[in-house]
Amino acid sequence: MPRPEHVAETPVPPIPDVDRSKPDLASVDYSAYRTGLSNHRTGLSEHRTQLSEYRTDLSTHRTDLSEFRTDLSEHRTDLSTNRTEMSMRRTGMSFQRTRMSADRTLMSIMRTALSLIGFGFTIFQFFGHLQSSKILIATSHAPRNFGIALVALGILMLTLGIGYHVVFMRSLRAERGAMKGEGLIHGESPYPISLTLITASLLWVLGLLAIASMAFNLGTLG
Template identity: 45%
Template sequence: MTTEGENGDTTLLGGDMSSELSANRTAMSFERTALSAHRTLLSMMQASLSLIGFGFTIFQFFTSLSNEYLKGEFPQHTARLFGLAMVSMGLILLSLGIYDHYKAMTLLRERKRHLVDLGLVHNYLPIRIASSMAISILMLLLGLLALADILFSL
């Protein structure tokens, strides 16, 4: 980054070109790390959505199959237990993903703030809350509703 001095000349904020380039590389590495954390959260969301959706579908399929065609010959508790296990695993995975993402972003913010305070990074652009975090929290709530439906449907 450059600024204009009193007599119109441009000076580097970091002092010389190599320290300025180093500061810019450091700032960009924070952005890459944040994007990597977001991709990890999205992967956790994808896996947990598969588990939740598969567990709920298996439960609904075998429950309706048992009610309509098998007339109670198929033990419904088997489908319920399998559905509960799959949805629970999905919710646990999603909860861990949300927690890990939150901790990683908090640590990244602290490190970036420390480097700004030391003057090693010039511009402090706060790391934003990703929309993937909001969507994952909504997905967690929907997963809890699916779990409640499996638990309390008689």
């Protein structure tokens, strides 16, 4: 609704100068004067009514704007809540990615250690069969010692890798548990024991059996 135009300033009708000796004419002049005052008051009253309606429309418009701002604020709050939820989920998934990255690191150590253990055991067995078949005369224990050294190096490397993996995973679990307790992450996804760690432990036991068989001529591995 447009703002009402300003009412032109109109002077109050002047009090008529009547001749008191003529009461009829004085009464007519006073009646005309009252009519003019009444018309003046009516114009002012209509203008006040238009201003009141304009203020009412402005108040209604402000109320609508306030409701819109409230709805917009609630929408922003919902968006902020959703972003916080997604951030918590991403943080929780980052722990899983870190765990899998640690598993991949341990797997690379396992591959190197397995190569060393397998290569050292193969050298030991190969030269042992040559000596037992009288194809190679046993003049030194260098091949045997070299094979044992490779297996020992593989076991040492695997031991260090397992130790580092266990320490890292324990600290990661502790940090995840602390953040879950503070409500910073959901922590709903499972966090099982690493199968890579179990496999590495079995490989470590196999390496010990291999080096015991090589060093003490035991028949553990045939």
